[in-house]
Ligand SMILES: NC(=O)c1ccc[n+]([C@@H]2O[C@H](COP(=O)([O-])OP(=O)(O)OC[C@H]3O[C@@H](n4cnc5c(N)ncnc54)[C@H](O)[C@@H]3O)[C@@H](O)[C@H]2O)c1
């Protein structure tokens with residue numbers, strides 16, 4: 545059995561998709577819906593899927609997917625790590641914990657030292673996965689045998705997993721692309737055009753590879769599904785919450801504060817990491833200021849454009 549913790553859009557979409565491989569139990573802290581999840585409208589729940597508020601029931605599974613937002617995961621582990629330890633734990637969160645300045649895999653490894661820790665990431669909208677549209681993701685686990693076992697366990701005929709042992713690279717790609725997607729959305733929302741967006745995506749990718757290299761990621765991971773693949777999707781699709789949030793910032797419109805926008809907190813985390821490690825991450829710094837409301841879009845763009853001219 546597969547257990548999925550976190551009954552938001554992504555946890556529910558994966559639960560629906562993975563019933564193709566056998567029974568799935570989906571846990572949420574508050575399940576106040578029946579039939580279909582309002583975070584994933586129009587998706588009926590298949591018969592092989594059990595939805596529960598009983599954590600023990602979901603923890604009977606041999607493989608557990610943690611589909612919680614990055615800023616929630618740390619507190620969840622503070623409460624429940626002992627019950628998760630020793631299991632195969634796969635994180636789907638795309639962010640950097642603002643308090644500890646680490647990615648999800650390090651958070652899990654700290655709380656659950658005897659667990660097998662993996663990361664599932666890559667270009668994928670919950671709605672697409674739930675509808676059974678073809679999707680390719682990266683499954684990262686430092687243990688090659690466990691990576692292969694999880695790859696087999698979590699692939700379906702339409703959900704194609706590629707494996708890697710570069711956990712740091714895979715999770716950084718997913719976390720950092722959200723920040724760049726906010727910047728890309730801001731550019732579009734402010735009416736600055738597609739050429740400016742292409743510049744932000746490309747310079748954002750340079751920023752991603754710089755930080756990932758500094759933290760020990762392999763360069764080829766960043767050019768794969770979890771990096772460039774997800775960056776492309778998130779910076780160009782109106783389905784992305786991070787991109788839409790950026791559009792709202794750029795155009796001065798309101799944005800629903802209950803929507804999960806991982807890139808806002810992650811930009812602030814990156815800004816702190818940049819100060820700590822002496823790194824140059826100007827786009828992340830700009831997104832952090834914009835998300836905090838500490839700078840206008842015009843001023844943020846001025847700051848980026850007035851940086852010294854240099855080699856590419
Ligand atoms: N939605 C997507 O298309 C998508 C795709 C790939 C990856 N992801 C990633 O998956 C993660 C989850 O995103 P999502 O789209 O499911 O978000 P969501 O906003 O749809 O759902 C988040 C869920 O977490 C629950 N939650 C919040 N605090 C909690 C706590 N303390 N304990 C238990 N549950 C808690 C909420 O009740 C909600 O059900 C994010 O890191 C996101 O980047 C999402």
Ligand SMILES: O=P(O)(O)OC[C@H](O)CO
Nearest residue numbers: 666667668784785786787
């Ligand atoms: O809606 P977003 O911006 O959180 O993006 C969802 C996925 O991460 C896209 O791969």
